[in-house]
Amino acid sequence: MAARKAIYLGTFAHCKTLQELEICPNGAIGVDEMGVIAFVDRHVKDTSGLEFRPGWEDAEIVAASESSFFFPGFIDTHIHASQYPNAGIFGNSTLLDWLNIYTFPLEGSFTSLSKASRIYNRVVSRTLSHGTTTATYHATIHVPATNLLADICKQKGQRAFVGRVCMDRMSPDYYRDENPETAVRDSRACIEHVRSIDPKFELITPVITPRFAPSCSEASLRGLGELHEETGVPCQTHISENKSEVALVKELFPKAKSYTHVYDDCGLLTSKMILAHAVYLSEEERALIKTRDAKISHCPASNTALTSGAARIRDLLDRGITVGLGTDVSGGYSPSILEEARQAMLVSRHVAMQDGDGAKLSTEEVLYLATRGGARVVGLEDKIGGFEVGMDWDAQMVRLGTVSGDGQGDLDTGLVELFGGEDWSECVAKWLYTGDDRNTVAVWVKGRLVHQVATYRP
Numbered sequence: 439m440a441a442r443k444a445i446y447l448g449t450f451a452h453c454k455t456l457q458e459l460e461i462c463p464n465g466a467i468g469v470d471e472m473g474v475i476a477f478v479d480r481h482v483k484d485t486s487g488l489e490f491r492p493g494w495e496d497a498e499i500v501a502a503s504e505s506s507f508f509f510p511g512f513i514d515t516h517i518h519a520s521q522y523p524n525a526g527i528f529g530n531s532t533l534l535d536w537l538n539i540y541t542f543p544l545e546g547s548f549t550s551l552s553k554a555s556r557i558y559n560r561v562v563s564r565t566l567s568h569g570t571t572t573a574t575y576h577a578t579i580h581v582p583a584t585n586l587l588a589d590i591c592k593q594k595g596q597r598a599f600v601g602r603v604c605m606d607r608m609s610p611d612y613y614r615d616e617n618p619e620t621a622v623r624d625s626r627a628c629i630e631h632v633r634s635i636d637p638k639f640e641l642i643t644p645v646i647t648p649r650f651a652p653s654c655s656e657a658s659l660r661g662l663g664e665l666h667e668e669t670g671v672p673c674q675t676h677i678s679e680n681k682s683e684v685a686l687v688k689e690l691f692p693k694a695k696s697y698t699h700v701y702d703d704c705g706l707l708t709s710k711m712i713l714a715h716a717v718y719l720s721e722e723e724r725a726l727i728k729t730r731d732a733k734i735s736h737c738p739a740s741n742t743a744l745t746s747g748a749a750r751i752r753d754l755l756d757r758g759i760t761v762g763l764g765t766d767v768s769g770g771y772s773p774s775i776l777e778e779a780r781q782a783m784l785v786s787r788h789v790a791m792q793d794g795d796g797a798k799l800s801t802e803e804v805l806y807l808a809t810r811g812g813a814r815v816v817g818l819e820d821k822i823g824g825f826e827v828g829m830d831w832d833a834q835m836v837r838l839g840t841v842s843g844d845g846q847g848d849l850d851t852g853l854v855e856l857f858g859g860e861d862w863s864e865c866v867a868k869w870l871y872t873g874d875d876r877n878t879v880a881v882w883v884k885g886r887l888v889h890q891v892a893t894y895r896p
């Protein structure tokens with residue numbers, strides 16, 4: 439979608455590598471009409487005249503204030519759009535009872551398109567307001583409602599992967615695929631719908647979505663594996679989240695060597711597969727995932743809320759496995775990837791208390807997982823996740839609060855309060871650990887402004 443040529447002026451920060459956060463206090467990033475980054479200047483001397491870039495004199499200037507900075511948009515690699523009304527509602531349940539008590543009844547109600555419309559409009563707006571420029575969604579089994587989610591993402595301008603959930607067993611009669619053929623047929627219908635609204639999958643991409651092995655017969659997994667091979671469309675599912683689930687998979691697939699092998703045996707374990715959770719993988723399973731180059735969505739808030747366990751992320755990273763973050767709403771309670779990054783850091787500290795300090799994830803690392811890591815998980819590492827020439831301008835402007843001489847702070851910037859002595863890396867850390875959507879004042883996808891707070895003025 440064409441936008442006006444623009445130059446984004448001021449401080450920008452992005453992750454160069456897992457360990458390195460680059461912060462440029464005097465930056466200028468030029469974005470062309472297609473929303474693609476045309477230049478990145480790291481040291482702009484004089485921004486007053488703007489003669490510094492011939493050919494860009496008539497570009498819109500978007501300047502970050504002294505206490506603001508640009509950061510890449512977040513990538514949520516695993517979120518159930520349909521479960522958004524249940525965010526925060528999980529009681530003391532664990533995965534398998536949580537599905538039956540809270541989740542299937544809600545998802546089953548998406549036969550109502552008006553209900554789906556209300557919920558999907560809300561979740562897309564809400565994630566955008568938290569700086570999520572790309573989201574990988576699970577919808578429900580319903581084709582019209584899933585297609586509506588794709589339409590809403592396109593209309594609101596969020597980059598999205600939209601998956602029609604497949605499940606032909608172990609759920610109530612009212613919420614189940616009739617048989618493996620309907621699971622494949624309805625998945626194909628949703629793929630075709632996305633093709634009709636976005637033929638090159640430039641903003642919206644369909645994603646083949648077997649819910650998880652216990653919900654899917656072997657025949658349906660095989661059928662979806664064939665669909666994956668035929669269409670090249672990416673896949674997503676859950677894996678090894680909870681001990682009872684792992685035991686159940688062993689019972690349901692007695693011939694498979696492991697949970698991971700269930701997906702591999704059916705042609706689903708490829709470099710385009712996103713596996714959520716990955717808490718209880720054996721050594722052999724981790725090696726197989728690395729060999730197949732399948733991707734992991736780390737969902738620490740959900741893993742804690744449902745008492746599932748603590749994923750060993752350092753081990754996965756050390757093996758060279760690609761990891762991003764997923765809010766996993768509503769196993770996870772928050773639609774914010776900033777919150778998820780915090781939780782990733784905190785859970786890693788609990789792992790460190792058992793496995794040693796090497797397990798700790800740093801501020802830089804969790805921000806990498808939230809951006810570049812997520813981009814690699816969804817296969818868009820050349821397009822999003824950082825500020826490089828040729829990448830799309832998927833970005834957020836973050837405004838931090840300042841405390842003035844009279845001790846008064848900005849009211850609309852939440853808990854992030856700068857007292858004046860912080861350097862930029864400390865400012866980013868304060869945002870990560872105390873920030874929220876009040877700090878995300880503007881959000882762009884492919885150069886299009888898709889969210890702004892009322893007090894933001896370009």
Ligand SMILES: O=c1[nH]c(=O)c2nc[nH]c2[nH]1
Binds near residue numbers: 537541650766
């Ligand atoms: O966190 C989860 N949320 C779900 O909806 C789900 N379905 C299967 N396994 C799941 N795990």
Ligand SMILES: [Zn+2]
Binds near residue numbers: 516676714
């Ligand atoms: Zn999930």
